[in-house]
Amino acid sequence: MTIPSQSKALVQVNVLSTIIASLPVKEFEGYLEPKISETTGLVVAHTVTTVKDGLTVARVLNPTGKAVELKQVLHMGDF
Numbered sequence: 444m445t446i447p448s449q450s451k452a453l454v455q456v457n458v459l460s461t462i463i464a465s466l467p468v469k470e471f472e473g474y475l476e477p478k479i480s481e482t483t484g485l486v487v488a489h490t491v492t493t494v495k496d497g498l499t500v501a502r503v504l505n506p507t508g509k510a511v512e513l514k515q516v517l518h519m520g521d522f
Contacts, residue, residue, distance in 0.1 A: 445512045446485065446505040454503050456519055458494045470495050473522040480518075485511055487519050494522070 446452050471494055477487035488502040501519050505511050 445510050446503055447510050448505060448508050451502060451504045453500045454513065454519075455498055456501050458497055458499055458522060469497065475499070475501060475520045475522060477520040478518065479520065483511060483517070484509075 444452070444454060446454075473492065473494060475487070475490040475492060477489060479485055479487050484505065484507040486504040486506060488504070490501060492499045492501075503513075503519070
């Protein structure tokens with residue numbers, strides 16, 4: 444997925460267990476604390492959200508002047 448310059452997007456993200464990294468989490472409500480690399484230029488919003496079947500959404504902002512492509516393995520934050 445590509446986030447155009449100076450825009451925002453809701454991005455579907457995987458939530459993995461902290462005990463077994465490859466195991467998706469089933470369902471819970473939690474707080475997404477952004478922890479994204481500064482080199483991306485992106486901003487991830489602090490969010491209280493529901494995880495269902497290991498999936499949730501994150502609001503991602505691209506304040507830069509260039510489009511940014513999201514890598515599939517990009518770590519956006521912690522629950």
